[in-house]
Amino acid sequence: MLNPIYILIGLTVLISAYAWSRQELMDSWIMQPYVMARSPGQWYRLLTSGFLHADWAHLLFNMFAFYSFSPVVLETLKAGFGDGPGLALFLLLYLGGIIISDLPTYFQHRDDRGYRSLGASGGVSSVLFASILLFPVNNNGGGIIIFPIPFPIQPFLFGFLYLAYSWYMGRRRGDNINHDAHFYGALYGVVLLLALIPAAGPVFIQQIGAFVQSKL
DSSP states (O other): OOOHHHHHHHHHHHHHHHHHTOHHHHHHHSBOHHHHHHSTTOTTHHHHGGGOOSSHHHHHHHHHHHHHHHHHHHHHHHHHHOHHHHHHHHHHHHHHHHHHHHHHHHHHHTTOTTOOBOOSHHHHHHHHHHHHHHOOOOOSTTSBOOTTOOSOBOHHHHHHHHHHHHHHHHHHOOSSSOHHHHHHHHHHHHHHHHHHOTTHHHHHHHHHHHHHHHHO
């Protein structure tokens, strides 16, 4: 059976690369809140924009992060719910994260004629934070390396810093990155996983507590 993670990555790479040479596809699939608010049947852009990227750097960063953290989440869901339902829930996590994370952006920019957004960051953040909720502490080597932080950091510490940074930059709006999609995608991933596996919450707290105790 083909690995669904590889299929999603392959589709995203192929569609993104194809859209760079087909402006009509880019224009019809990118999230454009102004157009969506005024044209019936344009809500599909919430999903299709997640298969588009601005350039190779944007694409490779998102796909590498997705590849790095998605296997543990997929295997956890399959172990808890079965292969078929587990895969369906994983797709709900990733594809749902792409859609849900862009809804606040849509309502914020629906009267902004020039605003456009693309990328799988919301879905990647959903998967990343689901993995952090499941495995908040990594004792091998003192943590994990997550770009752009150049030293090992515990997943739960990275998660807190990432949320704070995304929230701050989303309010500041000082660059062309949709930080709100990162923030709301992360929250969606946490909420959905807790709804599916409520025991993950107490275990998350216990693991962090044990880590802090070990450092005192």
